[in-house]
C-alpha cells in the first residue's frame with residue numbers, strides 16, 4: 790500500500806516537472822511571482838502589428854507602434870495609482886473599533902504594496918521609452934538578436950529574447966532553489 794502511494798506521488802512530481810519545463814519552453818513569461826505576471830500583461834485592446842514583406846525590423850512605424858503601447862500602458866497604470874490613492878483617502882475615516890482599524894491597516898498595506906509595484910513598473914516603462922527614443926529597442930541585451938514583434942507585444946518592456954530569458958530563469962532557480 791505504502792509503495793503504491795509513494796509511486797503515485799513520484800509520478801505526480803514528474804508530471805509537475807514536465808509542466809514546468811513546458812512552461813519555460815513556450816516562454817510565456819513564467820519568471821517571478823504571480824502578481825508580477827498580472828502586472829505585466831495588461832493588454833486587452835491593441836492591434837497586433839502586421840509587418841509588410843521585407844519590412845525593416847524596428848523601423849519608424851514599428852517604433853511608433855510600441856511607443857503607443859507603452860504610453861497606453863503607462864497611462865493605465867497612472868490611473869490605477871490615482872484610484873488607489875483616492876480609495877485610501879476615502880477609507881481613511883476613523884474607526885473607533887481597534888479590530889476595524891487593524892483590518893483597515895492590513896488593507897492599506899496591501900494597497901501600498903500594489904502601488905509600489907505599479908510605481909516600479911512605471912519606472913521600467915519610462916526606461917523602455919527612453920530606449921525607444923534612442924532607437925535601442927527590440928534587441929536582446931544578452932545576445933543581441935531581435936526580440937521579435939509578438940514577444941514585445943506580449944511584454945513591451947522585455948530586454949531579452951526568449952532563449953536568454955529562459956536561461957536566466959533556469960539559472961536563478963538553481964541559485965535560489
Ligand SMILES: [Zn+2]
Nearest residue numbers: 929932950953
Ligand atoms: Zn538573447
